[in-house]
Amino acid sequence: MSLSKIKFDKKIVLSFWIILIALTIAAPTILPVFRLNLLGRYLSLSIVALGVDLIWGYTGLLSLGQGIFFALGGYCAAMYLQITSSSEFPNNIPEFFALYGVEKLPFFWEPFRSPIFTFFAIWIIPALVAGLIGFLVFRNRIKGVYFSILTQASLLVFFNFFNGQQKLINGTNGLKTDVTQIFGQMVGSESMQRIFFWITAILVIAAWFFAKWVVKGRFGNILIGIRDDEPRIRFTGYNPVIFKTIIFSIAGGLAGISGALYTVQSGIVSPQFMTVPFSIEMVIWVAVGGRGTLLGAILGAVFINYAKSLVSEALPASWMFIQGGLFILVVTALPEGVLGWIQGDGPRNLLQRFGLKRKIETYPSLEVNNKEGNNE
Amino acid sequence: MNNKDLLNLIDITVSFEGFLALNKLNLNLKKGELRAVIGPNGAGKTTFLDVITGKVKPNNGEVIFKGKSLVGRKEHKIARLGVGRKFQSPRIFENLTVKENLEISVTTPKSPLNLISKSIKDEQLNEIDRLMKIVNLAQKVDSKAGSLSHGQKQWLEIAMLVGQKPDLMLVDEPVAGLTDEETDLTADLLKSLSGENTVVVIDHDMEFIRRLDSNVSVLNQGTVLCEGTMETIQKDKKVIDVYLGRPED
Numbered sequence: 001m002s003l004s005k006i007k008f009d010k011k012i013v014l015s016f017w018i019i020l021i022a023l024t025i026a027a028p029t030i031l032p033v034f035r036l037n038l039l040g041r042y043l044s045l046s047i048v049a050l051g052v053d054l055i056w057g058y059t060g061l062l063s064l065g066q067g068i069f070f071a072l073g074g075y076c077a078a079m080y081l082q083i084t085s086s087s088e089f090p091n092n093i094p095e096f097f098a099l100y101g102v103e104k105l106p107f108f109w110e111p112f113r114s115p116i117f118t119f120f121a122i123w124i125i126p127a128l129v130a131g132l133i134g135f136l137v138f139r140n141r142i143k144g145v146y147f148s149i150l151t152q153a154s155l156l157v158f159f160n161f162f163n164g165q166q167k168l169i170n171g172t173n174g175l176k177t178d179v180t181q182i183f184g185q186m187v188g189s190e191s192m193q194r195i196f197f198w199i200t201a202i203l204v205i206a207a208w209f210f211a212k213w214v215v216k217g218r219f220g221n222i223l224i225g226i227r228d229d230e231p232r233i234r235f236t237g238y239n240p241v242i243f244k245t246i247i248f249s250i251a252g253g254l255a256g257i258s259g260a261l262y263t264v265q266s267g268i269v270s271p272q273f274m275t276v277p278f279s280i281e282m283v284i285w286v287a288v289g290g291r292g293t294l295l296g297a298i299l300g301a302v303f304i305n306y307a308k309s310l311v312s313e314a315l316p317a318s319w320m321f322i323q324g325g326l327f328i329l330v331v332t333a334l335p336e337g338v339l340g341w342i343q344g345d346g347p348r349n350l351l352q353r354f355g356l357k358r359k360i361e362t363y364p365s366l367e368v369n370n371k372e373g374n375n376e
Numbered sequence: 377m378n379n380k381d382l383l384n385l386i387d388i389t390v391s392f393e394g395f396l397a398l399n400k401l402n403l404n405l406k407k408g409e410l411r412a413v414i415g416p417n418g419a420g421k422t423t424f425l426d427v428i429t430g431k432v433k434p435n436n437g438e439v440i441f442k443g444k445s446l447v448g449r450k451e452h453k454i455a456r457l458g459v460g461r462k463f464q465s466p467r468i469f470e471n472l473t474v475k476e477n478l479e480i481s482v483t484t485p486k487s488p489l490n491l492i493s494k495s496i497k498d499e500q501l502n503e504i505d506r507l508m509k510i511v512n513l514a515q516k517v518d519s520k521a522g523s524l525s526h527g528q529k530q531w532l533e534i535a536m537l538v539g540q541k542p543d544l545m546l547v548d549e550p551v552a553g554l555t556d557e558e559t560d561l562t563a564d565l566l567k568s569l570s571g572e573n574t575v576v577v578i579d580h581d582m583e584f585i586r587r588l589d590s591n592v593s594v595l596n597q598g599t600v601l602c603e604g605t606m607e608t609i610q611k612d613k614k615v616i617d618v619y620l621g622r623p624e625d
Contacts, residue, residue: 217491217492217495218483218496219488221472222480222488222491224469224471224472225472225480228469228470228471229469231431233480234451234452235431235451235452235455236455236536236540237452237455237456237540238452239450239486242487242488
């Protein structure tokens with residue numbers, strides 16, 4: 001059973017790689033910049049989805065507040081770009097500060113003059129915030145639906161706070177990045193967007209490898225153990241609080257990277273990144289793609305978002321219904337998500353239902369073992 | 377209480393909203409002892425294990441293990457001190473393979489850093505091989521634990537308990553749902569573990585307890601009713617009244 005499964009998995013993974021690499025190489029030449037930019041954005045969203053898969057698919061923590069960390073990463077990147085491009089504005093600080101009579105850069109933005117600091121801040125700050133929130137919640141043994149509610153409440157706290165802070169971060173308006181400059185080029189220019197697409201594509205692959213490394217081996221097994229039976233893990237001598245804090249913090253860091261990439265490709269970061277529906281959508285991508293598969297998270301994020309933009313162009317306002325329907329379909333018919341269904345016995349069962357494949361007459365393991373025996 | 381004792385429970389009282397699950401329970405275990413604990417349903421057998429392993433905090437009383445108080449310590453800390461527990465229904469990680477289950481138990485130190493930065497030590501791999509042979513699961517190494525039969529799951533959990541190398545093993549109903557043959561093998565296994573380890577076995581199955589050939593503590597209404605060999609307790613009038621039952625009048 002395991003042998004044939006591994007072969008099957010390898011086929012999927014290999015074909016995914018070929019498609020991904022081919023698409024990535026071909027995309028900048030075949031797609032118009034508008035489409036390329038969309039694809040780049042959706043690829044960056046797949047990084048936050050990978051984080052959701054790590055905490056939800058593997059560890060069983062359903063966070064509805066990943067938008068917090070996503071937005072934090074976005075704000076770090078956007079503020080750096082605004083500061084470096086502010087030389088012609090009064091006081092050499094970003095233009096919006098003048099609207100609210102701020103003459104000096106708020107102290108906590110000072111370090112963001114440095115590109116190196118920003119490079120690290122984009123993922124370390126969200127990871128630290130996630131680690132802190134996570135530690136407090138997990139230490140008090142809050143889990144299940146209470147954890148989900150708490151993360152959503154935190155999201156709303158951040159959302160309202162960011163909305164109200166005109167003098168620090170331009171409040172509701174957010175920070176624009178498309179007219180800022182980096183390496184002497186406009187961030188919103190075609191050539192920069194192409195570069196951002198490449199960076200995103202590479203980082204998605206890097207994030208995927210990283211996530212795979214985290215979940216493989218004994219560390220990943222403990223995460224699965226926590227998901228399936230946390231008290232048992234405790235009685236075996238492991239402290240689940242530390243493991244959960246680490247993985248939540250990793251997911252926060254991934255969300256930050258994702259938010260930064262999304263921001264530079266969509267041209268703005270605003271508290272809209274922290275709305276409740278957006279964070280729930282992140283969960284839907286993973287649920288539809290396949291929980292606990294990593295690849296499913298990437299595919300879910302990219303395909304659902306691409307479908308969203310295509311559907312919204314053709315039939316405005318119908319997307320919400322389709323997305324809702326998709327979610328209900330997955331929950332009722334494909335609880336393991338599309339990729340989970342393919343990796344499991346889904347296709348075989350479907351073929352059987354149409355009479356295209358012989359039914360299993362013995363235990364599945366015997367059946368498969370026999371087949372392997374015959375092949376050899 | 378003396379130096380040879382591994383565990384002392386002193387006047388343990390646990391109340392759940394007024395209901396006394398344990399009522400001034402006193403119990404001492406010597407190093408290397410095999411002890412069976414029996415009692416009718418609701419006598420507080422499982423609560424007694426919960427108190428030792430830190431799942432339930434007693435309202436009153438002390439738990440002294442290797443000279444240290446366990447009350448107020450977290451479950452994982454108690455486990456690291458050397459208290460291992462097997463649950464009533466087999467609790468193994470069904471989505472992991474047999475080998476991965478055993479890896480979780482034999483791994484030390486149990487810190488995230490060790491788990492992510494190092495691969496498993498050779499001696500631990502040897503230990504896993506040894507355990508799998510003891511419980512006859514060597515052919516099932518890479519099978520998902522969820523695909524095992526009930527008896528195999530019970531044995532896997534016992535193997536996980538042994539792999540943890542605890543000084544004190546708490547075994548809750550290890551033979552529930554096992555065949556007679558498996559029951560006998562389990563009794564022999566537990567007997568062979570005592571001596572080096574201290575083992576507490578909780579069960580209803582009288583035949584099984586008799587086969588353990590150990591001291592027996594009878595719990596009733598949250599307190600120790602009687603202690604002694606199987607013969608002694610079977611003759612004890614109080615035990616007969618509450619647990620073994622008289623021949624019907």
